[in-house]
Amino acid sequence: MSPVTYFVLFLITIPDVEVHHHSVQRLVFSYKEDCIEMAQQLRQLRDPIMGKPNCVEVKDYEIAVRTPLKKPEGML
Numbered sequence: 001m002s003p004v005t006y007f008v009l010f011l012i013t014i015p016d017v018e019v020h021h022h023s024v025q026r027l028v029f030s031y032k033e034d035c036i037e038m039a040q041q042l043r044q045l046r047d048p049i050m051g052k053p054n055c056v057e058v059k060d061y062e063i064a065v066r067t068p069l070k071k072p073e074g075m076l
Contacts, residue, residue, distance in 0.1 A: 003059040007035040012048040024049065032057070 009027040029035035035055035039045045047054050 003061050005057060005059050006030060007032045007055045008058055009035050009039050009044070009054050010047050010049065011042060011044055029055070 007029045009029065011025045011027060012022050013025055014022045027035075027038065029038070032055055036045075039054045045054055046052065
């Protein structure tokens with residue numbers, strides 16, 4: 001099973017400037033160059049919550065999990 005690699009950009013959005021409510025969006029890119037270009041345009045080269053660099057490489061392994069069978073009657 002080979003991993004799927006992608007790059008993540010976390011972005012804070014403020015729907016209404018008069019309300020103290022914000023949300024965090026997660027944008028996923030296939031190429032690091034695209035992610036960095038978008039982060040530069042949005043002025044968020046660092047993660048807005050933790051302060052870590054944005055656009056880090058993430059490896060995701062797709063795992064298939066079998067559904068467990070129903071227990072036979074009489075088993076605890």
